[in-house]
Amino acid sequence: xxxxxxxxxxxxxxxxxxxxxxxxxxxxxxxxxxxxxxxxxxxxxxxxxxxxxxxxxxxxxxxxxxxxxxxxxxxxxxxxxxxxxxxxxxxxxxxxxxxxxxxxxxxxxxxxxxxxxxxxxxxxxxxxxxxxxxxxxxxxxxxxxxxxxxxxxxxxxxxxxxxxxxxxxxxxxxxxxxxxxxxxxxxxxxxxxxxxxxxxxxxxxxxxxxxxxxxxxxxxxxxxxxxxxxxxxxxxxxxxxxxxxxxxxxxxxxxxxxxxxxxxxxxxxxxxxxxxxxxxxxxxxxxxxxxxxxxxxxxxxxxxxxxxxxxxxxxxxxxxxxxxxx
Numbered sequence: 016x017x018x019x020x021x022x023x024x025x026x027x028x029x030x031x032x033x034x035x036x037x038x039x040x041x042x043x044x045x046x047x048x049x050x051x052x053x054x055x056x057x058x059x060x061x062x063x064x065x066x067x068x069x070x071x072x073x074x075x076x077x078x079x080x081x082x083x084x085x086x087x088x089x090x091x092x093x094x095x096x097x098x099x100x101x102x103x104x105x106x107x108x109x110x111x112x113x114x115x116x117x118x119x120x121x122x123x124x125x126x127x128x129x130x131x132x133x134x135x136x137x138x139x140x141x142x143x144x145x146x147x148x149x150x151x152x153x154x155x156x157x158x159x160x161x162x163x164x165x166x167x168x169x170x171x172x173x174x175x176x177x178x179x180x181x182x183x184x185x186x187x188x189x190x191x192x193x194x195x196x197x198x199x200x201x202x203x204x205x206x207x208x209x210x211x212x213x214x215x216x217x218x219x220x221x222x223x224x225x226x227x228x229x230x231x232x233x234x235x236x237x238x239x240x241x242x243x244x245x246x247x248x249x250x251x252x253x254x255x256x257x258x259x260x261x262x263x264x265x266x267x268x269x270x271x272x273x274x275x276x277x278x279x280x281x282x283x284x285x286x287x288x289x290x291x292x293x294x295x296x297x298x299x300x301x302x303x304x305x306x307x308x309x310x311x312x313x314x315x316x317x318x319x320x321x322x323x324x325x326x327x328x329x330x331x332x333x334x335x336x337x338x339x340x341x
Contacts, residue, residue: 048143060151070111172199177267248307
């Protein structure tokens with residue numbers, strides 16, 4: 016049983032009991048409106064409930080005009096749909112079309128439009144949608160544990176990917192199916208959706224840390240895909256490939272750390288200095304492979320910059336304060 020189902024049951028019961036306690040005609044309609052009002056996040060709940068309320072008022076206004084002019088016939092309902100639905104949608108109350116239809120059809124069922132009838136419909140709207148909003152605002156599940164679990168799964172996939180890259184550089188004949196790339200992409204999408212929901216539930220001071228983290232991972236995954244294209248050009252084993260493999264082996268460990276360690280970056284800078292002192296390639300084949308390796312370490316440098324562009328790990332305290340890892 017999902018948490019939203021439980022909230023819907025509570026909101027429905029609350030709306031029916033409140034409407035019945037006030038002696039309002041048709042308390043079950045308040046329960047139906049509560050069912051339509053329950054949503055997945057606090058901010059979305061406020062937006063959709065507001066849209067449903069104002070869409071219902073707009074629908075009632077159109078219904079009053081049509082029913083008084085054309086009478087209470089089935090075909091008038093069809094005209095109402097043709098006229099009112101596009102206008103409600105244009106007024107940015109599209110989420111409230113179904114709710115407004117419930118209210119209008121109740122008015123049609125009464126066979127007449129009187130002030131008490133309209134007041135009753137508005138009261139049911141306030142009680143039904145209000146109950147849904149109260150339940151939505153009262154409690155939403157905390158997402159911190161879920162975010163941590165997703166991050167760990169993403170970091171694990173990245174760690175495996177870097178280990179596979181290192182193995183490929185050491186042995187160009189090694190065949191890797193790349194399934195970890197697909198799994199990492201899937202987890203990142205799940206994380207982005209979960210972080211968006213978490214922000215939607217934070218009314219006053221939304222925390223963007225997790226959204227930034229998963230956006231960073233998305234960019235880094237694209238960088239990894241660029242690396243793999245470059246590695247495909249390293250078709251023969253060279254000593255320089257072994258040196259770069261050490262970087263990826265280090266990164267496969269660092270990526271699971273909760274802070275930016277800077278170890279891979281330090282090794283990368285040292286290797287770049289060594290590359291500058293190496294003798295030039297003696298053959299065209301060696302030139303092509305070393306060129307691909309050089310582009311690979313530059314892509315790796317861009318990857319590492321993505322990891323720390325939103326923080327400056329200049330001290331141990333700063334590193335401990337960050338959640339972003341390599």
